[in-house]
Amino acid sequence: MASIDTTPRKAADDSDIPNISIQVEFSGGLEMLFSSQRRHSLSLPATEQGTPITIASLINHLCNHTMKDTRKELFILDDHLRPGILVLINDADWELEGEEAYELQNGDNILFVSTLHGG
């Protein structure tokens, strides 16, 4: 499994690439890490260095740009999404969709749900 590169990337090389729009949702307590906002609409370049953008890149983007909380390790651990966080791609478990390698499609709805928080 390719690891998630957490170093911020410059936006300059993305300038001529068409964008795709996706909806990202956080629940189960994760929204607390993302300005307590459940839904985020994102526009991302459709490709990255010539290959279609994957969920791994999305997670990287969320961590570097969307997440204001400094506790990055609550979202990314050892270069991967923290175990215990479920990902649903258009309501389907990402384990059925290739996990981090899934290539994002325009209009996708990506839900991140924490199983780690208590009641």
Next chain:
Amino acid sequence: MPPVLCAICHTERALIKRPKNHQKLCKACFIRIFEDEVHHTITSSELFFRGERVAIGASGGKDSTVLASVLKTLNERHGYGVDLILLSIDEGIKGYRDDSLETVKRNAKQYDMPLKIVGYDELYGWTMDQVVETIGKKGNCTYCGVFRRQALDRGAKMLGIKHVVTGHNADDVAETILMNLLRGDLPRLSRSTSIVTGSDASAVKRSKPLKYAYEKEIVLYAHHKKLDYFSTECIYSPEAFRGSARSLIKSLEKVRPSAILDVVRSGEDMARLVPGATSDSCGCKGKTPSSHASADEDNVGGCGSANGQATGGEMAAMDRQLRENEVAEAANLETEITTTKTTPAPTSTSTSNGHRPDKQRIKERSKPGTPGLPIIPKQKLGTCEKCGYMSSQKLCQACMLLEGLNKNRPEISI
């Protein structure tokens, strides 16, 4: 990737991959099988009887919300004939419980169940906010956990209810088993694996109908059924999120999803080897009598967010008891060796009063390696001198903690 079809109905698109067996299921088949499995746990362990009044320990979180929803569904579908009531505990933490209690209030309407909220202040004379004001943030989880445990029982008693169900899931149980293994606390490990605790020892019986349900599936069930639940992190223990046992379990699950139920099963098997203790694996494998766990010792997690974790404070508070347990345990292990000569190997049904005679013998045979340590019986079930709540010590844990608190009550606390 072409859509995968459901392994059961072969018509709908699979949306769920089950951690326990990698089965790919559609939404409807997943919901049905999840409910069927909880039904299996309930019937094979004979958790309920017709006409029983059952309180659901409800926090507004995912586990207890799913428990309430599933129990309502199953009660209607299979005609259990049980009377379900939501029981919530208000620890008295401003800005933490308020929202989740609002969720429970909505749940009460959604599931058409009566709701009883019991506050720490009315039970103990202290809110958690006041406790923290007095002792600081360190170690307050111990207080909260001990108080919570009794609060559910006391709340049930107030309602005249003898059975409390909690939302503990397979991940919680696996976590607690690991923690007790790492502490070397086999007696508690044994108790933590039981699906039912405290039934014959106390007035209030506890059970965990979701004991074999993966946390992942609980969250997915809540999501696909669009259940109204609240997630939060206790404001007094933000580090609870990084709980080491929890992280370990989740990392294991990532590599090998069956690991969680495997740990639960290993715990059950180990529990059967603990002298004087019993554990029940899924009831269908053969009924075993419920354990003699006293409620105040069955330490399945201090608080909802810090299940099974030991904070420094908790360790300190439990230190005395652990020491006693260790001694008693060592002695018990030795007894085990002597009894195997005369009696057949202990089976899952060797239980109950095997305890006391063993101790008599232990007292006669002082253990060579530990001359200075007195051997204290670890479980002599009595009642707390102060509150009458059942306890294995002179004072129950709550009263012990309260005694310390009341000594330190700041004079300016008005």
